[in-house]
Each structure stands twice: as structure tokens, then as C-alpha cells.
Amino acid sequence: MNVPHAHVIGDPIAQSKSPLIHGFWLEKLGIAGRYKARHVEPGELGDYLGKYRGDGSWIGCNVTMPHKRAIMGHLDQIDPVAQKLGAVNTVVRQENGALIGFNTDADGFLEPLIPTLKAQHLFRMARIIGTGGAARAIIAALAHNGFTLVVAGRNPDKARALLDEIAPEGEHHAIHLSHFADPTDFAFDDREGCLDLVINASPLGMRGNPELRFDWSHAPPGSIAYDIVTDPLDTPFLKAARDVGHPVIDGLSMLVGQAAIAFEKFFGVSPPREHDDTLRALLIR
Incomplete structure (x- = not known):
């Protein structure tokens, strides 16, 4: 046999x-x-x-x-x-x-978020770092679930093209990766009833790659930090998020x-x- x-x-x-x-x-x-x-x-x-x-x-x-x-x-x-x-x-x-x-990337990515997504929210926003293959799946999955997206990459034109191709509906935004690197004093509005995600969909922070520079002053209180990197599992991105009180999801969840x-x-x-x-x-x- x-x-x-x-x-x-x-x-x-x-x-x-x-x-x-x-x-x-x-x-x-x-x-x-x-x-x-x-x-x-x-x-x-x-x-x-x-x-x-x-x-x-x-x-x-x-x-x-x-x-x-x-x-x-x-x-x-x-x-x-x-x-x-x-x-x-x-x-x-x-x-x-x-x-x-x-x-299976999109459904795998969404799996740990399903309990949260079952709730009703006044507004959903996701900041996505990366413009590669994983980002494509994540953009599609979150757009389908009613998120307004901000996609950051080294090439904002590539980020814009991804949004136009995969999520043409909705007021989504494409920016340069460096936008999130330095602190901001932006005063976030009342986010009660809103769902915010910050996702590293890039290889930045992976062993052997440069670190992801993200200052957590760019994330509203209560934002969920999600890193798809699996080596190391507890990335500097997730450690910094945890240190300022954000819930985190690591790369094993999607894997x-x-x-x-x-x-x-x-x-x-x-x-x-x-x-x-x-x-x-x-x-x-």
C-alpha cells in the first residue's frame, strides 16, 4: 500500500x-x-x-x-x-x-483574528508594513472585512498599485515606510468601539534582515500588533508593542x-x- x-x-x-x-x-x-x-x-x-x-x-x-x-x-x-x-x-x-x-495565506492570517472580527465596530483601520506576497493576501483579507488600510513600503508607488489592484474600493492610503520610524505627537481621537491593527507583513525583523523601525506613538491605544515573522518568534516589533501595552499576535498563529x-x-x-x-x-x- x-x-x-x-x-x-x-x-x-x-x-x-x-x-x-x-x-x-x-x-x-x-x-x-x-x-x-x-x-x-x-x-x-x-x-x-x-x-x-x-x-x-x-x-x-x-x-x-x-x-x-x-x-x-x-x-x-x-x-x-x-x-x-x-x-x-x-x-x-x-x-x-x-x-x-x-x-491559504489570507485565511491563515485571519484565523487568530476571527473572535475579534465577529464583534461589531464603528470603524476598522489597519496599518500594513510591506508590499510583498504576504502583504497582498493580507490586504485582500482585511479589505474584505471592512478595514480602511494604510500600506507602507520602501516604494509608495508599489503600495498604491497593490491597493488599486487588490482593494480598489475604499479610501485606502499608501505611504513611505519611513513615515512610522520617528515619534509623532498626533492626538488620536476616541477609539472606543474601533478596531486598529498594526501588521508587519515584511521580512524586516527576521533573523538576518534589518530591524523594522516602527515607533508605537503612531498606533492608537489598544491597537493589536501582528507580526508574521517566525524567526525570531518574539520580534523587537512585538516586544516594543508589548512594552507599551498593546496586545500581540506572533507569526506562528498565521503559520x-x-x-x-x-x-x-x-x-x-x-x-x-x-x-x-x-x-x-x-x-x-
């Missing part, structure tokens, strides 16, 4: 936590399945898919940088959400060998959330989320 197996592919890939997450869920559920990391360089993408497309036990792969856009040209079908975002992070093989691409969606697509069952605390403890070792 062939054991169903899936991969996560990227370049580099050794740092991926996905094998640990999926392996943990497979073990808890007693499912005979495997999930491993595969190093695939950009020039090898077509060969990789050609090799596994005909493997009946291969059920698909998660896709990380730098393949999220390039892989779209190798697929037979692309889910409308992934098509809109212009990126695929999950490929599912059908029984006939057809490959379908999905993007586990999007993995849960992919796991169900691969193995046909929901992962055992009642063990999230144990899983998180393993991931931060």
Missing part, C-alpha cells in the same frame, strides 16, 4: 517548520502519511512537478519563496483567490494527475492557521487543533 505523502518546497527550505506541524498532526490522528521538506531551486520547478505529477501516492505540496508566482504557470487549474492574489502556496494533486493551486487549511486539503480531515498548545511548545524549542 502506497503511503500518501506531501512536501513543502522552496529555496532555501531547511528553516521550514511545516514538516514538524504536519508530522505532529499525522501522529496525533494516527494517519499513515508523510510530509517532508524538499529543496527545489528555481530552475528545477518544472522537473519537480513532472516527477511527482505521475506519482499516485504524492498528494501535493506547500510552496514557499521563491516559487509562489512561478509555479502558477505549471498548474492545470488555479483557485480564484490564488488567481486574484497572483500567488499559490498550496498545490493539490487530483486522482487523474491534475494539479490545482490554492492560496499554523494556513497549515491547517493545507492539511485538510491534503489528507481529507481537519487537524487536531485541541493540541495547539503542545504544538506551539514544540515549534518554539
